[in-house]
Amino acid sequence: MASQTEENYLKALFNLANSAxxxxxxxxxxxxxxxxxxxxxxxxxxxxxxxxxxxxxKPVQLTPEGQKTAALVIRQHRLTEMxxxxxxxxxxxxxxxxxxxxxxxxxxxxxxxxDELLGFPTIDPHGSPIPDKMGRIxxxxxxxxxxxxxxxxxxxxxLTNSSTEFLEFLNSRNLSLGTQISIHSKxxxxxxxxxxxxxxxxxxxxxxxxxxxxxxxxxx
Numbered sequence: 001m002a003s004q005t006e007e008n009y010l011k012a013l014f015n016l017a018n019s020a021x022x023x024x025x026x027x028x029x030x031x032x033x034x035x036x037x038x039x040x041x042x043x044x045x046x047x048x049x050x051x052x053x054x055x056x057x058k059p060v061q062l063t064p065e066g067q068k069t070a071a072l073v074i075r076q077h078r079l080t081e082m083x084x085x086x087x088x089x090x091x092x093x094x095x096x097x098x099x100x101x102x103x104x105x106x107x108x109x110x111x112x113x114x115d116e117l118l119g120f121p122t123i124d125p126h127g128s129p130i131p132d133k134m135g136r137i138x139x140x141x142x143x144x145x146x147x148x149x150x151x152x153x154x155x156x157x158x159l160t161n162s163s164t165e166f167l168e169f170l171n172s173r174n175l176s177l178g179t180q181i182s183i184h185s186k187x188x189x190x191x192x193x194x195x196x197x198x199x200x201x202x203x204x205x206x207x208x209x210x211x212x213x214x215x216x217x218x219x220x
Contacts, residue, residue, distance in 0.1 A: 001106060002051075004104045007069070007104055009042050009046060010070035011070050011074060012032055015074075017062065022059035022060065023059055023061075024060075025039055025043065025059075028060065043060055046066065050063060051063055051065060071131040071136070072131065072135050073103050074103075075111070075131040075132070075133075075135070076102065076103040076105070077099045078130045078131075079111055079121075079124075080095070080098065080103060081095040081124045081126070082124050082125055083114050083117070083118060084098060084099070085125040086118060091167075092125040092162075093164050095125065096162065126159045126167075126177075127157050128162075140214075142158055142216055144210070144215075145181075145210040146213075148183055148193075149183065149186060150183050150184060150185045150186050150193075151183065152183050152217055153182050153183070153218045154180070154181050154183070154215035154218060155179070155181070155215060155218060156177055156213055156214075156215055157214050157215055157216045158177070158214040160212050160214060174198055175213075179197050179198065181215070182196045184202070190206070192205060192210075
């Protein structure tokens, strides 16, 4: 059974892995805000437990068992976020810190019951996929709002950033998952967009914001 610290390392590796499934030690240290010697020591421990493949001066790779362990921690985190929003009335901007603590509870039946009470959701409150009980994640096929063009109508499906600050910004703009957005124009100079949705007839979204919004294009 992994410790809380080990689970946090595995989760970070899972989230940082590139297309080849590799993570640089320096990137991992920066993500977890710890020193390189600390990361090297922990990675050696993870390797002894069969969760990673590591050679000095080379990127780290999760083993299949490491991937599954990490995915199950992520599953518990995202189920908790969904439960807090859907069953307890928390805002989507309030749940991350609580889920960070609950995700480390080693009680499979607890999360199975939570999953059942929620009706077996496939995404969390921010649109991220919830891994199944085997740690498998269903692929999603969304596009970045920044890559869309004027004249298209889209539905907000997920976020690439779920920081409290960004979620509060979306709240202030009355933007939430499932919102239908019509794109009126796209500025050539700075790639900002003029859009409309709900009662917002003309809202300008910066490129920085658009890059954090994943959407489904209506009609495609």
